Amino acid sequence: MRIMTPIIQFFRRNWVAYLFLAxxxxxxxxxxxxxxxxxxxxxxxxxxxxxxxxxxxxxxxxYVKMFGSMFGLSEFTTVTGEVxxxxxxxxxxxxxxxxxxxxxxxxxxxxxxxVAVLLNQKLRWVPFYRAxxxxxxxxxxxxxxxxxxxxxFEKEGLINGFLAVFGFxxxxxxxxxxxxxxxxxxxxxxxxxxxxxxxxxAGLKQIPQEYYDAASVDGANKFQQFYAITIPLLSxxxxxxxxxxxxxxxxxxxxxxxxxxxxxxxxNSTLFYTLHLYIQGWTxxxxxxxxxxxxxxxxxxxxxxxxxxxxxxxxxxxxVGE
Amino acid sequence: MKINIALRHTLTHVFIISLxxxxxxxxxxxxxxxxxxxxxxxxxxxxxxxxVTIENYISGWKGYAGTSFEIFFANSLFMCIxxxxxxxxxxxxxxxxxARLKFAGRAFWFGVMMITxxxxxxxxxxxxxxxxxxxxxxxxxxxxxxxxxLATDAFFVFLLVQFMRGLPKEVExxxxxxxxxxxxxxxxxxxxxxxxxxxTTALFTFLWTWDDFFNHLLYLTRPDTFTVSRALRTFVGDxxxxxxxxxxxxxxTLSVIPAFILFxxxxxxxxQGISTTxxxx
Numbered sequence: 001m002r003i004m005t006p007i008i009q010f011f012r013r014n015w016v017a018y019l020f021l022a023x024x025x026x027x028x029x030x031x032x033x034x035x036x037x038x039x040x041x042x043x044x045x046x047x048x049x050x051x052x053x054x055x056x057x058x059x060x061x062x063y064v065k066m067f068g069s070m071f072g073l074s075e076f077t078t079v080t081g082e083v084x085x086x087x088x089x090x091x092x093x094x095x096x097x098x099x100x101x102x103x104x105x106x107x108x109x110x111x112x113x114x115v116a117v118l119l120n121q122k123l124r125w126v127p128f129y130r131a132x133x134x135x136x137x138x139x140x141x142x143x144x145x146x147x148x149x150x151x152x153f154e155k156e157g158l159i160n161g162f163l164a165v166f167g168f169x170x171x172x173x174x175x176x177x178x179x180x181x182x183x184x185x186x187x188x189x190x191x192x193x194x195x196x197x198x199x200x201x202a203g204l205k206q207i208p209q210e211y212y213d214a215a216s217v218d219g220a221n222k223f224q225q226f227y228a229i230t231i232p233l234l235s236x237x238x239x240x241x242x243x244x245x246x247x248x249x250x251x252x253x254x255x256x257x258x259x260x261x262x263x264x265x266x267x268n269s270t271l272f273y274t275l276h277l278y279i280q281g282w283t284x285x286x287x288x289x290x291x292x293x294x295x296x297x298x299x300x301x302x303x304x305x306x307x308x309x310x311x312x313x314x315x316x317x318x319x320v321g322e
Numbered sequence: 323m324k325i326n327i328a329l330r331h332t333l334t335h336v337f338i339i340s341l342x343x344x345x346x347x348x349x350x351x352x353x354x355x356x357x358x359x360x361x362x363x364x365x366x367x368x369x370x371x372x373x374v375t376i377e378n379y380i381s382g383w384k385g386y387a388g389t390s391f392e393i394f395f396a397n398s399l400f401m402c403i404x405x406x407x408x409x410x411x412x413x414x415x416x417x418x419x420x421a422r423l424k425f426a427g428r429a430f431w432f433g434v435m436m437i438t439x440x441x442x443x444x445x446x447x448x449x450x451x452x453x454x455x456x457x458x459x460x461x462x463x464x465x466x467x468x469x470x471x472l473a474t475d476a477f478f479v480f481l482l483v484q485f486m487r488g489l490p491k492e493v494e495x496x497x498x499x500x501x502x503x504x505x506x507x508x509x510x511x512x513x514x515x516x517x518x519x520x521x522t523t524a525l526f527t528f529l530w531t532w533d534d535f536f537n538h539l540l541y542l543t544r545p546d547t548f549t550v551s552r553a554l555r556t557f558v559g560d561x562x563x564x565x566x567x568x569x570x571x572x573x574x575t576l577s578v579i580p581a582f583i584l585f586x587x588x589x590x591x592x593x594q595g596i597s598t599t600x601x602x603x
Contacts, residue, residue: 030472035449039449123334135346139349143533202593251443281448287451
């Protein structure tokens with residue numbers, strides 16, 4: 001009885017709060033925590049969705065399958081004696097995704113900041129302009145825009161038609177040329193800078209006008225003011241946008257899926273990580289391998305986020321007037 | 323001097339407008355081209371169609387595998403409404419507990435919730451699929467709707483927590499003195515006061531569910547259950563070829579209308595939602 005008393009007390013004090021939290025708690029345990037553990041377990045097996053009964057432990061086989069080609073492997077035997085082949089496209093999908101993230105995220109933030117500064121002036125119609133600049137973000141994630149993007153960057157597409165006016169002829173089909181396909185996706189991502197822009201605008205409004213007034217009295221020009229006042233005071237917002245956009249960019253899927261017609265495009269030039277994961281898991285039913293890929297993605301995103309956070313002590317300032 | 327400032331302002335406006343036009347040009351082109359005859363979409367990059375036709379809307383509306391876009395729009399709408407109801411109930415309940423109630427373990431669970439906010443969904447993907455398949459839910463809307471009733475969109479929990487924390491303590495205390503319980507405070511005080519944040523939640527739930535493609539690709543298998551975004555994909559063949567461009571552009575244009583209407587009707591909720599939580603995009 002005595003052991004029970006604290007438990008009963010706990011329930012008496014907290015039951016209402018936990019009642020409100022119940023849907024979230026159920027969701028967390030059943031739809032997040034349990035699947036996470038389960039997918040970690042699956043990542044050490046050769047689980048095949050169409051034939052789950054034959055599932056076997058293969059140790060770190062799936063992970064060797066991913067990174068084996070870095071060590072010159074093409075075929076290897078797992079601890080359980082199963083012969084496996086190294087995935088020839090994994091590293092390609094990783095490099096495609098990394099270049100996409102490394103180029104699109106900084107470009108998007110630079111563009112968002114530039115437009116935010118432009119719109120943070122005492123001008124008429126700013127709310128209207130802000131709305132117009134947000135429209136691509138509003139629609140950009142949709143299938144409609146992905147379909148449109150294919151059309152724009154085809155050989156006979158709008159972009160080439162536009163460039164022809166300026167005398168450019170014999171232009172490639174940007175969407176199917178493996179040299180350029182990824183950059184059309186980068187452009188599509190940068191085009192949707194609206195959310196970052198709105199966050200930057202909110203941040204810019206927090207910077208007191210007096211700082212700029214004082215700086216111009218001291219003879220600082222606009223560019224000096226931008227580097228000495230705007231950038232440092234906005235750095236927490238930049239950090240925030242950087243992390244949000246980075247996490248999002250790693251998980252980009254829809255646009256590459258549509259533009260590649262459900263595959264990785266010509267020579268897998270647009271084989272995004274998540275697209276490769278989907279193809280492995282749902283086209284080839286290699287769900288053990290897909291789980292392993294998901295965990296590596298989690299580690300990559302977690303690792304890079306941690307690095308960005310660590311580095312932030314060097315470039316993010318939270319104080320005013322240091 | 324005065325002329326100088328006026329000139330500078332004009333130049334700024336001209337610059338902002340030109341850049342803005344360049345940005346929305348593809349979308350305007352999509353809308354205009356959807357009214358051009360199929361064989362002229364390729365050859366004509368201009369914005370003023372030489373011939374106007376609604377042929378594309380008629381051919382596109384026929385849809386895919388004998389199912390017309392009427393069904394796809396109805397399916398999308400149904401899924402969005404169910405998702406909104408789910409998110410409003412479950413996320414506001416969790417947010418109320420985190421923001422206004424004191425209980426053992428609050429800091430811990432709040433921390434857990436914040437971690438799930440950053441978690442890439444792919445680590446739960448395969449087991450969820452296996453689980454929903456065991457339940458016999460693959461091919462139905464349940465794998466997409468049920469999670470909304472379990473507050474899996476941590477973004478909205480966070481958004482509502484931020485908002486509810488800002489509400490004054492006094493209203494709540496007055497209600498408690500009048501004999502209102504915690505449930506009563508939630509229903510009669512907190513929910514009405516949090517309505518701006520609830521509108522933001524509903525708005526983004528709608529847009530994300532409407533635009534979602536990945537989950538629809540995974541879980542919707544029969545054409546008569548397809549949503550608009552899943553159905554638009556059928557215009558693009560497996561090799562990426564599109565047979566009916568006119569129809570694709572026409573249905574794409576129709577598919578973005580709800581987002582347009584909501585955006586211009588509820589603009590302030592957009593700005594609020596994005597700047598308080600940094601909603602993705």
